Every structure is written in structure tokens, then in C-alpha cells.
Amino acid sequence: MDKFVVRGGNPLLGTIKVSGAKNSALPCMAAAILTEDEVILENIPQVHDIETERKLLTSMGAEVELGYGRAQHRTSIQCAILSDPVAKYEIVKTMRASSLVLGPLIARTGIARVAMPGGCAIGGRPIDLHIKGLEAMGATITQDHGYLEARTDRLKGAHIVFDKITVTGTEDLLMAATLAEGETLFENCAREPEVTDLAALLIAMGAKIEGAGTGTIRVQGVAKLHGARHKINPDRIEAGTFLLAGAITGGDLNIDCCEPEHLGSLIAKLEQCGVRIDVGKDNIRVRSGGDLKASDISTEEYPGFPTDMQAQFMALATQAEGTTTVTENIFENRFMHVQELIRMGANITVSGRTATIRGKTPLQSAAVMCSDLRASASLVLAALVADGESILDRVYHMDRGYERLEEKLRGVGAQIRRMGDVFSKR
Structure with missing residues (x-):
């Protein structure tokens, strides 16, 4: 050790x-789930959580390439086929950001099975706000043997007021809303730069988002997102x-x-x-x-x-x-x-x-x-x-x-x- x-x-x-910011890179990597096309991310930090996220996406069927040499801080992700929409415990047990794949998975595939998150033992980071928001958008969510299982035909836009400010909750539901049917209005959102960074990528992918970086975010769902290139904060x-x-x-x-x-x-x-x-x-x-x-x-x-x-x-x-x-x-x-x-x-x-x-x-x-x-x-x-x-x-x-x-x-x-x-x- x-x-x-x-x-x-x-x-x-x-x-x-x-x-580059790990806490921006992780949700941006998860956002690649939302499209079949290639997403290229630049200024990716070489840290263990990024490698864990790569393994997670690869285990679901994605093609993930982390750059080497002069391109060592760049990654390309293509989720053309998500053959196994499961965030396995053995992969995500050391990383809190595992919950960030829940929203994009269910939005893209209509089904998700995600292990409860791990990471630093600095206190509770409840996932209930993620669950409450996705249920308001029409998802059915159950908990079984340490996993959250979510299903839906298609998410529907909703008016969601966060009970407390949550960065990962804002990011997760923001990604989900991009492919939901109709408009989603979020209130009491996190205003962190990492949320704004994620929104910038999603907009480059074709999402319709207004208000990122403020307490109120409005999302008009679209049928499909496309690939994009984005530099991490x-x-x-x-x-x-x-x-x-x-x-x-x-x-x-x-x-x-x-x-x-x-x-x-x-x-x-x-x-x-x-x-x-x-x-x-x-x-x-x-x-x-x-x-x-x-x-x-x-x-x-x-x-x-x-x-x-x-x-x-x-x-x-x-x-x-x-x-x-x-x-x-x-x-x-x-x-x-x-x-x-x-x-x-x-x-x-x-x-x-x-x-x-x-x-x-x-x-x-x-x-x-x-x-x-x-x-x-x-x-x-x-x-x-x-x-x-x-x-x-x-x-x-x-x-x-x-x-x-x-x-x-x-x-x-x-x-x-x-x-x-x-x-x-x-």
C-alpha cells in the first residue's frame, strides 16, 4: 500500500x-450513455475515479478509450450498444459517483440496475432525491440486494423541487430530463460549476437546457442526442x-x-x-x-x-x-x-x-x-x-x-x- x-x-x-476537474469529468462521462454517437472529452484528469468510471462504462458495453502520449488527457466514449445496463457493485464500491449513471441509463434504455454508491466515508449522501425525482418523471424504482432497479417506457417531464440542494441529484436528473417527453422544471438546484460544465456538454449534444448555474433549470426533452466534443473545467x-x-x-x-x-x-x-x-x-x-x-x-x-x-x-x-x-x-x-x-x-x-x-x-x-x-x-x-x-x-x-x-x-x-x-x- x-x-x-x-x-x-x-x-x-x-x-x-x-x-481537469474529476467532479466534472465523471458526470460528463456518464452523459455519453445518452447517445449512440461518440463523445470526446478533453482535459480529463488521470485519477483512479476516472479509471473506475471507464471500467463501469465498458462493463455496460460501451467502447471507452483513454488517451496516451500527447492525448493522455482525452477520452473518447461510444455507447452504441448498452448490452448490460448494470452498475455492478464490484466496480463502483469505491466511488460515490456511481449514482450518476442511473438517470442516463433509464432515459436511454428504459431500464437500469445500479449498485448503491460507495466512496469516502464522510457522511451520508442520500440517493433518495434521485429516486424521488425519477419517480416523479414516471419511473418505477425498487431496491433489491443493495441495487436500485428502475424501469420505464419513457420518462415524462415533471416539476421537481429538490428538498435540499444536491449536486449529484441535480446532475443525474438533468441528464434524465434531456430525453424525457415534454418539459421538466427543476427548482432548488445545485449551482456548482460542475453542474454548469455538464450542462454545456449536454447542450453541445443537442439538449435544450436553460438556467444551468442558477437555482432553477428548465429542460425541454428531445427524442435523441448526438455526439460532441467538450473540454472539462x-x-x-x-x-x-x-x-x-x-x-x-x-x-x-x-x-x-x-x-x-x-x-x-x-x-x-x-x-x-x-x-x-x-x-x-x-x-x-x-x-x-x-x-x-x-x-x-x-x-x-x-x-x-x-x-x-x-x-x-x-x-x-x-x-x-x-x-x-x-x-x-x-x-x-x-x-x-x-x-x-x-x-x-x-x-x-x-x-x-x-x-x-x-x-x-x-x-x-x-x-x-x-x-x-x-x-x-x-x-x-x-x-x-x-x-x-x-x-x-x-x-x-x-x-x-x-x-x-x-x-x-x-x-x-x-x-x-x-x-x-x-x-x-x-
Whole structure:
């Protein structure tokens, strides 16, 4: 099992390039189910979840080619024949995004059998909103032995108001609605850039969608979609992680090939912490502005502070003067990184959904355990400023969503290496 070995103390200097967004790529790959034609996606990140999605689509009968060489960040998908519309548990057990194939499968084939999703153990991500929406569109859904089975002759347009904001629910039902008969009106939709990215692909495929990126989306169903070529958005969470890496190490780091507009809440918070930020068209420069200052955060749906940046910001807070409170409003079990940070010397207490961090605290190297994708990133950030050499175990969580993280960080001066590099040999 792979580990990271990180020696702290080096400021990060130079330019680091952001990869495509995993959380955009996965629904866009699922959208290829909606057409018999070829869908070409560019700026695909090379991470484990993408490989899992490839296996999933291939198991259903799709032809999926992941690029190599100069085209290594491109994939072509053709679902001319979906001979087995089943998302098998043995394939999707490590990936939450498996639910994203439910809507397109039933819209295209009238039948779907999808294993209940897996992924990071950060709390419940209920699929009931997917089920409720598809039932409103005329699907019959049952649960049997850990699988959801859905059937319909053809989905019908409906008026769907989400009980709570859900990114995957919005994406899944949006895909389903593109082939439904009549008009579908969605309210209380997720506004994340990943939803907008998916909608852009669907529109390029011939879908009629209005309002993506707002709380209300209107879809006029069509009989058939066609192939398209689409470039995936930059990964705003990877970009944010590198911004925090530059800030916590007191470096001078240029984050290139990103979308600054998607990072507004994080940029504003870093400036409150005393970090110098220069925003360009597709890059952000982060520089030390002196001692870091404490600033509270509360996670919210986009455009609020992202839950996927909470753990990394907590690492930064250990190095800020004063007391920081972090309130997690999205997931109920997303403080598993706290105990590992405490092992490194952090002063953190947790009460319910709120963590209190008292800084500035010198961190020491330690052997720590990665519990989920973003928790892993927070431990890397902490290790970058810890005294001595830290060992991070179970970094396969990192490989699910960050492309070659250790290589990118090493390129800007971090002392980080991988032990037992299985991933690079796949």
C-alpha cells in the first residue's frame, strides 16, 4: 500500500498546473450513455475515479478509450450498444459517483440496475432525491440486494423541487430530463460549476437546457442526442489545495490553468487571513503577506465556502495567529482528519459540527493515516510545514482525485516522495 514521505520546511516557489476537474469529468462521462454517437472529452484528469468510471462504462458495453502520449488527457466514449445496463457493485464500491449513471441509463434504455454508491466515508449522501425525482418523471424504482432497479417506457417531464440542494441529484436528473417527453422544471438546484460544465456538454449534444448555474433549470426533452466534443473545467478543489499549499508554506506560487471565478469564497477568505493574492485571467498567484491571521469558515453550497476545502483550510488554521472556528454544514462526518492533525501537534477541539483551532501551533512530523480524499490533502499541507519527516499512509484516497500530486508539489520545491508506487505502474 502506497505511502507519502514528506519533510517539512520548504516554501513552495514556482508554477503549478491544475488538472481537469474529476467532479466534472465523471458526470460528463456518464452523459455519453445518452447517445449512440461518440463523445470526446478533453482535459480529463488521470485519477483512479476516472479509471473506475471507464471500467463501469465498458462493463455496460460501451467502447471507452483513454488517451496516451500527447492525448493522455482525452477520452473518447461510444455507447452504441448498452448490452448490460448494470452498475455492478464490484466496480463502483469505491466511488460515490456511481449514482450518476442511473438517470442516463433509464432515459436511454428504459431500464437500469445500479449498485448503491460507495466512496469516502464522510457522511451520508442520500440517493433518495434521485429516486424521488425519477419517480416523479414516471419511473418505477425498487431496491433489491443493495441495487436500485428502475424501469420505464419513457420518462415524462415533471416539476421537481429538490428538498435540499444536491449536486449529484441535480446532475443525474438533468441528464434524465434531456430525453424525457415534454418539459421538466427543476427548482432548488445545485449551482456548482460542475453542474454548469455538464450542462454545456449536454447542450453541445443537442439538449435544450436553460438556467444551468442558477437555482432553477428548465429542460425541454428531445427524442435523441448526438455526439460532441467538450473540454472539462479546471479542478477548482485542486487549485484551492495548491493555493493553501503556497500560503501555509510562506511561498510564492503561481497556480496556472485554473478558473479564478470558481474560487471566489476561498480567495476572499485567504485575503482575510493576510495572504497576498493576485488574480489573472486563468491563473492565481499566492504569496506570503507575513504572519497568517485566524478567520472563521462555515461550509455552504456553491458559491459559499466548499466542504471539499474544509480539511485543507483547517491545516492552514493551525498556522494562523488566533482562534479559528470551522463549521461543517454539508456532511456530518467530515472531521476525521482532526485526530491526525492533533497527532502532529495541532490544538483542535470538536463539538458537534464545529471545530475550534487555536494557533499558531508548531507541527511535528508523525506517522498519520489518510481517511478520505480531502483529509489526505490536509495532512499533506500539515506535513509541508511540520518539523521532520512525516509518513502518510493510505494515500490511495489521494489518487482518487488528485493527479500526480506528489510530482506537482515536488516540482515547486516540496520534499515529498511516494513509497511503493503502484499507481504509476498501472
